[in-house]
Amino acid sequence: MDFVIDNWSLVLLALVSGSLLLWPALRGGAxxxxxxxxxxxxxxxxxxxxxxxxxxxxxxxxxxxxxxxxxxxxxxxxxxxxxxxxxxxxxxxxxxxxxxxxxxxxxxxxxxxxxxxxxxxxxxxxxxxxxxxxxxxxxxxxxxxx
Incomplete structure (x- = not known):
C-alpha cells in the first residue's frame, strides 16, 4: 500500500492509459x-x-x-x-x-x-x-x- 501512496502519479498514469486503450471497445467497436x-x-x-x-x-x-x-x-x-x-x-x-x-x-x-x-x-x-x-x-x- 505504501507503493501506491508514494507513487500515486504512476498509478494514475497507468489507470488513464489503460482507460484510453479500452475506450474503442467500450464505444462498441470491439x-x-x-x-x-x-x-x-x-x-x-x-x-x-x-x-x-x-x-x-x-x-x-x-x-x-x-x-x-x-x-x-x-x-x-x-x-x-x-x-x-x-x-x-x-x-x-x-x-x-x-x-x-x-x-x-x-x-x-x-x-x-x-x-x-x-x-x-x-x-x-x-x-x-x-x-x-x-x-x-x-x-x-x-x-x-x-
Whole structure:
C-alpha cells in the first residue's frame, strides 16, 4: 500500500492509459476493425477488396464513393452472398457516418465474410481524403416554351 501512496502519479498514469486503450471497445467497436480512407484504398488496390455502400438507394444515387457497390443495409443479408461469391474477398463497408457500416460488418461476418471491415468515418472521411466521388447527374433545366 505504501507503493501506491508514494507513487500515486504512476498509478494514475497507468489507470488513464489503460482507460484510453479500452475506450474503442467500450464505444462498441470491439472486434470490428476500422480502416482509414487511405488504408481502404490500399486494401482495394492491393487485395482487390470490394467497397460496399450500405446506404439507402436514394442516398447512394445522390453521392457515393467511386466504384462502390450499393447494397442497402436492410437487404445486405439477402444480397451480399450473391453480390460477392468468394467469402475470402476483403470487404470495406461504407455509409454516411459509419454507424450502418458497423452493423453491416457484423452481418457480413455472420455470413462468413471474415475480412469485412468498416471505413472509419464513412463518406465524410472519404471526402476529406479527396477520394473520387460519384454524384447523381442532373440534367440542365429546359427552357419553358411559350
Amino acid at each position: 472486434g470490428i476493425g476500422g480502416l482509414s480512407a487511405a488504408a481502404a484504398v490500399q486494401r482495394i488496390n492491393r487485395e482487390k477488396a470490394v467497397l460496399i455502400d450500405v446506404c439507402e438507394a436514394s442516398e447512394y444515387a445522390a453521392e457515393h464513393a467511386a466504384g462502390a457497390r450499393s447494397i442497402p443495409l436492410g437487404e445486405l443479408e439477402a444480397k451480399l452472398p450473391g453480390a460477392v461469391k468468394n467469402k475470402a474477398t476483403p470487404l470495406v463497408m461504407v455509409c454516411a457516418s459509419g454507424m450502418r457500416a458497423r452493423r453491416a460488418v457484423a452481418i457480413a461476418r455472420k455470413l462468413g465474410f471474415e475480412q469485412a471491415e468498416i471505413l472509419t468515418g464513412g463518406m465524410k472521411s472519404w471526402r476529406e481524403a479527396n477520394l473520387p466521388i460519384e454524384r447523381a447527374k442532373t440534367e440542365p433545366a429546359k427552357p419553358a416554351r411559350g
